[in-house]
Amino acid sequence: MMILQVKGVSKRFGGLQALSNVTVDVPPGQILGLIGPNGAGKTTLFNVINGVYKPEEGEVIFKGKNVVGKKPYRLAHMGLSRTHQIVRPLKDLTVRENVMVGACFGSQNLSLGKAARIADEVLEFVRLRERANQLAGSLNVGQKKRLEMARSLAARPNLLLLDEVLAGLNPTEIAQMVEIVKEIRTRNTTIIMIEHVMHAVMKVSDQMLVLDFGKPIAYGTPSEIANNPKVIEAYLGDSSLADQFNAELAAKSAATAE
Amino acid sequence: MDFFAFLIDGLLIGFVYGIAAMGLTLIWGVMNVINLSHGAIITLGMFGVYLAFAELGLHPYLGIVLVGMAGLLTGMVIYAVAIHRVINAPHLSTLLATFAVNMIIIGIGTAYFTTNARNVDFSLGSVKAGPVNIQVTRLVAAAFSVAVTGSLYFFLYRTKYGKYIRAVSNNREAAELMGIPSAFILALSFGLGTMLAGIAGGMIATFFPFTILSGGTYEVKSFVIGVLGGIGNPLGALIGGILLGIFEGVMPYFTETSWVPVFEFGLFVAILLFRPQGLLGAKK
Amino acid sequence: MTTQGTDAKPQNELLNTLLDNFKIWTKKLSHPGLWITIVGVFILGYLPIADQSPEAAFANATARESTFTILMSIVLVSSLNILLGYTGYVSFGHIVFYGLGGYVGLYTIIEHQWPLWKAMAAGGAAAGVLALVLGSAILRLRGAYFALATIGINEAMRAFVSNYDPFGGAVGLSIHFRVYRETYGSYQDAFLVMYKAMLGLAIAAVVLSYLVKSSKFGLGLMAIREDEDASDIMGVIPYRSKIIAYMLSAILPGMVGVVFFFKASTIEPAAAFKLHTSIEWLVMIMLGGFGTIMGPVLGAYGYQNLRTILLTSEFFKNIQLAVAGLMLLGIILFIPAGLIGWLRRHISFTRRVLT
Amino acid sequence: TFPAKTHAQSERTITIGFTASQTGKYNVESTRQINGINLWIEQINGAGGITLSNGTVLKFETKFYDDESSTDRVQELYTRLVTQDGADFLISPYSSGLTDASALIAEQYGVVMLTAGAASDSTYQKGFTLVYQTYTPASRYLTGAVDLLAATDPDASRIAIVHENDKFSTDVANALNSYAEDLGYEIVLFEGYDSGTTDFAPFINKIEAADPDAILGGGHFQDGSTFARQLYEKDAGANMIALLVAPPEPTFAELGDAALGVVGPSQWEPLAQIDASKAEELGIEFYGPSSQEFTAAYMEMYDEEPSYHAAGGYMAGLLIQKAIEDADSTDTDDVAEALDNLDILTFFGRNSFDTSDDNHGLQVGHSMMYVQWQADGDELVKQIVFPFEAASAETVYPIGSE
Amino acid sequence: MAILEVRDLASGYGEVQILWGATLSMEKGQLTSLVGANGAGKTTLLKTVMGVVKPREGSVWFDGRNVSSLSAHKKAEIGLVLVPEGRQLFTDMTIEENLEMGAAPKRAKSKFNANLERVYVMFPRLKERRLQRAGTLSGGEQQMLAVARGLMSDPIVLMVDEMSLGLAPVLVLELFKILRQLKDEGLTLLLVEQNVQMALAVSDYAYVLSHGKVDLHGHSKDLVHDDHVRSAYLGM
């Protein structure tokens, strides 16, 4: 049984075909990496899955039910959580309260007291515990990203959609976040993860889906994807070129430094 | 009853409604400030023209030009004193700041002018068009409204200042970072809105008697018009004003006059519900 | 999260839940801010009626009247704060509930000789129903558009009532003096009843706004205030929550309308649906501190006292409006977060006490 | 009263309390009213006050607050006047709505209240016992205009009644409607307009279509003058126009030609010749200054012609004065009794009150005058045209025929 | 002579102080990178330099002139430009209008057409979507627009906060290439980057900010080999 099936989904904005005929199955417990060039339609796919946009065509089947046309809150109650690429903290609430909203209104429908406990646990988990009483608006970008994460985790989702949670973190912090993601997966939460930080997403994904101009151009394991010429051309860039570029730069800086 | 007469009268007053609303929707659309001193400023415009006419003996239309210039300055001063400090605070703060300005203007105005009605005893006669008797002052006002709308439109959409105004309204900090003097632009926008309100008041004064409290009516109408035409769009305000004028003019043909506001505001709410972006579908 | 074992025993879960609930309620009800506010309002309201001897009653009459005005504002403003402060929706035309309540109440008193409490219930219910009906329509609007719709509704209602004969049309409704004597003995006694009703409503409003704020429902409202779409995605049901908040904020004002117009003995459309008054309510909320429990109370107290001073001072009464405007402007410019916000920011120990 | 009290030549200050609409829509009328009251205070104190038979000399002072033309605080302010400022007598606020609310306070604390500007009859049908009306009530505001029409033009048969949709004007219009119908007139249009109305064009189109001989109605000053100006500019074409409140105000003349021929009901006019000789005809007492004396004194103090609101304010004071004298006491019951029994002629006209339970305090003695703006060379002058015995000029009829 | 110099800068928000005396300096035509952990105060530093956040102590010198008290728009006018964190686009305006606003400083006016041409070549996607509202762009597209808009103002010193955030790898490479090209044309650049490796590779000089102070600075090629940098920021 798949936890999520996307079947032939298409979504248009005016003249722009943001998604065309996207199909993908996600089995429970898996981490699906979703990559693709900027504007490929990744975020739009998330928005279709959780009910923010209604697709013109296709079905989204979550836990066996077609959820097209359902409101986002219905999906949240069914156990779907997401983070936002462009963070959306509830600015005038404290960090803890932000997370409590996730816990209270998510799949578990918790009482305030329980939610507060869960919030503290989750904040600990994403290393924001000491900021719990601060207003969410005063966090910096990286912290806000972790807050997004905490909020959606607190809902105890069955399916978690992560939209570029690694962006804006430095390599050390990325490594920590990757650990967190892995940890979540051990707790039976299925994850779809949009990411541009390749080495990280390659490390954690079971399968990867690549979108380009709204169309799926490749699907497979990370190593298959990494070597897929179509993907390299559209998205990763010529890796030999990258190496060459780096070397050239290094040489150049060495030269000017003399 | 001649339906045509109702229609023409409504149409003509609609132009004035339009220009009265323009200042409000400009400030609102551009600065995201709901200006509760709008009505009071319209009244100041009326008194400006009245005083120029009664005390200085100036022609009312000259008075309107002076009022417009004074309005621009007054608006910029009001902005600097009362609004700039809270422009980044939650939007209720600016609402209340303008409400306070309203209280100050009305308070001083009442103490000084009383609520006695004033009248600019000025007429350009009227022309007969079939069954309809049209005052020339209203025709002039209509033409003037069109001209003002045109120039404002040009200013907002064709000059760099207009674009700056829209940029500042959209993202103040970014505008500042791009080298746009946001404080000045905001003051200018408020000044423009005030100028328009003053001009509208001045025009109204050429054909209606008024008191220090008269602006309130136009303020509420301006809200309605803003919604009809879409907020922040001068052409929308003019068309919204005309629609409202026609509605008010024509409704009494069909029903008792005292029921007109019921339909007027009922329709207003209905439009809000079904076309919140305005009948003209202005920008979101 | 990591320690949250899935293998925890069900009894433990139950126990935990009970314990949680108990903790929450004790914590909720022992918040000093709540009690300070309730006791404050009670003392404020009780002082002018403490001594019922005729001399004291006479001497305190003015205090009773001005306290009545303050209590009334506390109810109105605390209620509006549920919508404005928690949910973030600005209702300019909130007075429509007060006016409608007043009309329904006076109508039942005059036509059906209902006692005050029953009329209050009717006024509150009418306001609640109106909020439900209107809310389901206009709460689909956001931000300024909602605010405008509330103005439209108030104006439409005013115009409608001016033409509606059962409510006396433009002439309004008026209560015969005998009603007070026959039902309550004298107007004084009737007033005392109204006064106590208003005190009760004020305390009810404080408790209601506290309970809402400290509940899960309230948390949902505040999430809506901050970002409606994001809260939707997190599972808050915005539409339903907003309607409930709108109703909660309408019922008490409906009841206040009944009491006030019963006290005045007369109601006319222009007085019942005066837009300007609605805006004054916003002013009071902002003065005290928006989204807080004490803010509206302090705001109402401060604002109405200030108005009394200005209205009655020999020096200012000519230009009291302008002076009030100047003071308001000063406050907005220099303490934009309201009194409570300012205190919480500048005097740290108040953060625990003020709410 | 005990004789023991008489030996002390004590002086007492009597406080007259009221609220005024210093801000808000009733500001003009209310300000004039205060002017009238202040003139009265000045005159009576100047004349040495009132000396009671027990030797007490009464001096007068006022105490007033701004009610902002709103019911919100009017009860609070009247309570303050009575319980803190020790007001001995009250004068009502302007307008019936505010008066209804404040009358409860007067009644509750047993203080006599004279009303001015509270014209609606309903106020006096609410069971008050201490509230007395200075003005002719709303029900008789415009009935005289119909009489005037009947007398000037027997052929006229069609009347349009258009009124502001508020309490006072609606009361007037309703009474007018039944009065005119009883006289056999056809009411071709009966409609209200919203209080904020500024554009009467659609309304006037409707009137024109109804083709009335006379247009009667109006509301308050602002809408009345706007209406008059637009009637003129649109050349509405009725033979007679009579509007409430606005025409008697001196500033109505600012309308220029649009004011010409407009008739308005007035409680009192400076031109009115009311003096002792008239009282003799009626067989009642004449009290206070003559019309000319009042006008002169007022003009000296304020440098403007008194309007009927000013006279009304003065009159309210004068009635208190007369009642105290008659009662020889300031005690509420005594003064109330004196007022109940009062029937006098003053510069303002005749004054007496209904004493029945149903209408206690309603003014029954006084009646309206009707003024019309007429041209006198380049000047606009306000003439009294009805009742004929008080008239200072002939009615110009049809309007514009001059 | 340094074109931009920051001396002992201190600032913060409300009661909280974030910067505790940061000092850095940049030569004309140099590409400098600024790295540091989340919350170290990098963004705050840039905002304080621009004057969006008011400095509490210290000074900012531009081209030998003390500009500490100039407001942000005046700084932009003289050529000190920031591409802010979080894009800060004019979301209700089209791409092209955003670019026009970028060219608000007088000095940029005359070069408007040339600059527009140039950024459209750099980001063909923007050209394709000239009339799309900026708010509806994808995250990465918005980032392109933010950088392009900054370039439109014809800066002398361009500070970019998290340039590569949310960009596809292929585009990141592309952008770094472009920056190098700009630098060769004489532009002075200050990059705040989380992609530390890339930043150090491309820049001449680097500062490491930690807890509101400059912890370490030096030539980029040296810092790459610094043990502390390697463990704290490169994840090695």
Ligand SMILES: Nc1ncnc2c1ncn2[C@@H]1O[C@H](COP(=O)(O)OP(=O)(O)OP(=O)(O)O)[C@@H](O)[C@H]1O
């Ligand atoms: N509301 C909208 N109206 C018009 N176009 C839109 C809208 N939302 C998205 N688009 C366009 O649809 C395309 C897909 O956007 P989407 O946000 O899904 O991209 P993405 O794959 O998430 O890219 P990125 O990696 O840059 O975040 C983009 O070209 C974007 O400009």
Ligand SMILES: Nc1ncnc2c1ncn2[C@@H]1O[C@H](COP(=O)(O)OP(=O)(O)OP(=O)(O)O)[C@@H](O)[C@H]1O
């Ligand atoms: N508006 C604000 N109000 C209060 N505190 C703030 C505000 N903005 C940032 N901070 C705090 O200032 C500190 C530094 O933030 P800053 O954004 O400068 O860090 P940064 O180095 O840019 O981090 P990142 O790498 O995440 O962008 C953080 O702890 C943050 O919580």
Ligand SMILES: [Mg+2]
């Ligand atoms: Mg995206």
Ligand SMILES: [Mg+2]
């Ligand atoms: Mg940063």
